[in-house]
Amino acid sequence: MNDPRRSSSSSHRLLQDVKTKSIERTLLPLIKQISTLIQHRSERPHITSERTLRAIGRVGQAVNLAVERFVTVGETIADDNHDIKQDMYDACKEARAAGSSIERLCDVAASDPTGYAQLDDRGPMVRAARALLGSVTRVLLLADIVVVKQLLLAKDRISRTLGRLESVATFTEFVKAFSVFGAEMVELAHITGDRQNDLKDERRRAQMSAARLVLERSTMMLLTSSKTSLRHPECTYSKENRDTVFCQMRRAMDLIHYVVKDGVLESTNDRNLSRQQTIEWDSERNTAFTCLKHFSRLVEMARPRFDRVPHQQPSAMTSSTSVAQGTDKDTNAERREREQLMRSNSERDRSTNSHPRELANMGGREFNDHHQHHQQRDVSLAKFSCRGEAAISIFLPDTREKLISALEKVCERTQDFTDSAYTTHEHRENILLLCDRAKLELNQLLRIAVNMEQHPNSSFDIDSCVDSVVGAANDLINQLVLTAQDQASDLPHLTKLGIELVTLLRTIALNHEIDRLQNSADRFHEHIDHMLEICKLLRHIAMTETLQVQAKFAEINVRIYGPQVITASKALCSYPNSKAMKENLEVFIDMWQWLTTDITTISKDILDLAQTNLKPEKQGYLSLPRPGKHGTTSKPLKPTRLDTEEQEKIAKSGLEMKMITNEMDAETDKWNSTTDENNDIVKRAKNMSAMAFSMYQFTKGEGSLRTTQDLFTQAEYFAEEANRLYKVVRQFSYQVPAGGPKKELLDHLDKVPTYVQTLQFCVKESTVGKSATFVKVDHVIQETKNLMNIISKVVSVCFDCANKYKLDFSGLSGKFTGNARDEEGNSGMQGSDSKGSATSEGSM
Incomplete structure (x- = not known):
């Protein structure tokens, strides 16, 4: 059956x-x-x-x-x-x-x-x-193979176009081929984006995202580096820039090929998979965190199971230690005594769970006393015996080898922390001590297992030994996080230093100071090495596959593109009057700034997650008073972020808002060229454009808005700024003569209060749960887009009226109260000074 x-x-x-x-x-x-x-x-x-x-x-x-x-x-x-x-x-x-x-x-x-x-x-x-x-x-x-085939065909077309771009002899030919390349890149971006969203595996999605980002950012560098190489074919530095960009783009397309082919059912004629390629692309799996988790999992599998079994059950060798008693004649007192003994961790466990700083101060004599105490406790444990015969199964030899090998891999991964020149002496000593402690605890566990084979009728404190080994592993994880956090704290200073160095490189190259250029290049190389060390440590403590992949590719891109800034500077130094060389250096500097921003963002994400997972939050008493009057105000305890899938859902609305923002910027640029600097309409419009752009960046997981609560707060300020702009434009409308333009202006302007109030109500709406908060985020983005759209129209009509009637903008101010009315207008909106309270919780 x-x-x-x-x-x-x-x-x-x-x-x-x-x-x-x-x-x-x-x-x-x-x-x-x-x-x-x-x-x-x-x-x-x-x-x-x-x-x-x-x-x-x-x-x-x-x-x-x-x-x-x-x-x-x-x-x-x-x-x-x-x-x-x-x-x-x-x-x-x-x-x-x-x-x-x-x-x-x-x-x-x-x-x-x-x-x-x-x-x-x-x-x-x-x-x-x-x-x-x-x-x-x-x-x-x-x-699905058919879908994959279409994607690979698009990739192959780009590969062929890259080959043509690399072999052209004139810049005119390059421009023609580059226009074809741009269209093919757009097609590939759409197809790979759809495939990325469809993938189930988190690591594969992150790899696809990393490859697409490299292709997107490298496109502009491909243009400028190829241009300089064609204009100055004798310059080896320009050729190195160009060849590096080509190489990175081909590697990105190889990664796309690998991700797409992974898991796809092969046809009869194509069933070969390169194992070496798999090892290369998935190398980020071998981090200190994953090795420690694997070691802890193996130790937990060895935890004993005390199940009563029949007396006739033979002793068997299994992957975990199990003690089974063959009689039920134990008294309650004996059972309580055994349970109390099994729960005891003794002074050894309490001391080994101490803070790493205390371990760092522990000398050799204390460690020897510590080890002697282990032996004394084991002798006392061996004296406790069961009244009935016991069936005891000990670790298999294979299990012991796996445990020892897993711990060796952990210690090997920690060498990246201890060998780093930027790790403090205190952190280095703590890591080494905790590695020794983990080895000591594991040896103790294996020794007790051997003693249980020699004394099958005795009960040993093996359960507490398992707890001690796991505790040592957890303490080591905490110490590695502290070490990485200590180095990552230098990132703000390093970012500022990097900007100063690339600015200095640009200035020296323009002045053709070859000797100073080499000195600055050496300093920038040291700066790159420091950034690489931080990326490496962050990758080791990343707790999700997405963060591991992001940290790995940030490290790769810094290693590849960082030195190219120096190469581009040397090229400019050779041809200081070349406009193409200047543009090329600027593009590589932009790439470097993108990479430093990426590292800062990844560092914050990794450390926030590590601290959240490794340090459980304290529970508060429900009887304590709540924020606000009589506990009526709910304050978000922990604003969180949208995951990748949620960002993709709102990306379309964000992109539409970005396009409207571009239109607004174009209008304000017109005003700046025709009016004075004190035009309050331009100031308010520019402020709103900047706010809308930051909200657009939020939909992509970028920018200064990191959590949903940040987004809601920004939306509040956006609505307030729209309210102020409404009042300024209302005052301006009094200067516009009656007629068609004024009617059009007021038609658009009268819609602003409605959109402002709708956005404010949306922000203040309370939500509970992840799905509800995501819906609120989507609504806030939509309402912001609608308000931005009508504001763009208002600003455009204001500009037309100002040009047509030659109106004066002096005296316009956002402090205008809006009490005056005209024959077609309404009074200014009330409550403009109220900032509101976003009671919706950033918890998702």
Whole structure:
């Protein structure tokens, strides 16, 4: 008889093999329906109503019909793609056979209740369901190959275009090829973006995002470096700049190829996967944090299980230590004594769990006393024996080797911390002491396991030894985080220093001071090395795969593009009057500033997450008074950030707002060229444009707004600034003569209060839960976009009126109260000084 739980577990394994969300969403309803059908067959009584039998028959027919339509589409895809044709036809044939089998079984049940009763074992139905799920999944995976093929074709087109760009002889030819390259890059960006959103694996999504970012940022460097290389073909520095950009873009496309092909079901003619490539791209997995977590997991698997078993059970060697007693004659007093003994951690455990600073002050004599205490405690533990015989299973030799090897890998990863020239002596000593402590605790655990083999009737404190090993590992993680945090605290100073150095390099290159350039280049190399050390340590303590990938690629980009700033400076120093060389250096400096911003952001994300996970928050008493009057004001305790998927959902609204912001900037630029600096309309409009741009950056996970609460606060200020601009424009409208332009101005202006109030109400709306807060974020972005749109129209009409009637802007002020009215206007809005209170919580 087939166990339905086996079918369910196979379904879960099947979903684990699926790498994309779209295929998973397609399979889940089918899995649910078939599981329901099988579950009904197991729970139904032997006597089933005629109505139920007819329903079962209809279900079988519906399943078979749906499968038939499904495989018809699959066969159509096969006809258009010969490389997967045979595999697709085979999968469709299996799916069609499984669907027919399910229909036949349901027909038997519907037409012959007696025959239906004979199928109680559910074996045929389970086998048919398993075959159907497997074949349908294979069809979907084969169809996914077609999507992947389209993406790879787009990538290959760009690779060919890059080859043409690299081989052109004149800048005119380069411009023509570059225009084609730009169109192909836009197409690839759309396809890879869709694929990135569809990937289930967090690491693969992060890798795809990193590759796309490299391609996006390298495009401008490709233009300027190629331009300088073509204008000055004799300059080796320009050629080095250009070759580096080409190399990085090709590596990014190789990464896209790898991510796309990973998990895709290969056709019969293509089943080879490069193991070396897998090791290269996934090298960020070997971090100190992942090694420590793996070690802790192995130790936890070795935790003893004290389960009572029959007296005749033989002693067996297993991967974990289990002590089983063969008699139930223990008294309550003895049981309590044993439990108390097993819970005791003794003075050793209390001392080894002390702060690393205390460990740093512990000398050799204290460590020797510490070790002697271990031995004395083990002797006392060995004296405690059970009244009955015990079946004791100890670590397998393979398990011991795994534990020792895992700890060796941990110590190897910590060398990046101890070998760093920027690690303080105190942190270095603490790391070494904690590594020694972890080795000592593990040796103690293994020694007790050996003693348990030699004294099978004795009970040892092995459970507390496991706790001590895990505690040592956790303390080591904490110390590594402290070390990385100490180095990352230098980032603000390093960022400022980097800006000063690149500015100095630019100035020296323009002045053609070759000797000073080399000295500054050496200083900048040291600066790059320091940034690389910080990136390396941050990657080691990153607790999510996304952050690990981001830290790794930030380190790679700094290592590759950092020295290119020096190379571009040397190129400019060779040709200080070349405009192309100046542009090239500026672009590489911009790239460096992007990278330093990335490192700062990644550092904050990694350290915030590490501190949150490693230091549990204290629980507050509910009886304590709450903020606000009589506890009526709810203050967000912990503003959080949108995850990648949520940012992608609101990216469209953010992009639309960015376009409106660009229009606003264009209008204000016109005003600056025709009016004086004291134009309050221009000032307010520019302020609102800057606020809207920061909110747009939030939708991309960039900029100064880091949490949802930051966004809501910015939206409040945005609404207040719109209120002030409304009053200034209202005052300006009194100068506009009656007519069509004034009517158009007031038509747009009268809509501003409504949009302002809508945005303010949206910001003040209270929410509970992640989904509700995300909906609120989406609404705030939408309302901000709407308000920005109408403000842009108001500013544009104001400019037209000012030019047409030659109006004077002197005297306009945002402090105008708006009490005056004209024949078509309304009074100024009330409550402009109220900043409001965003009671919606940033907790998501």
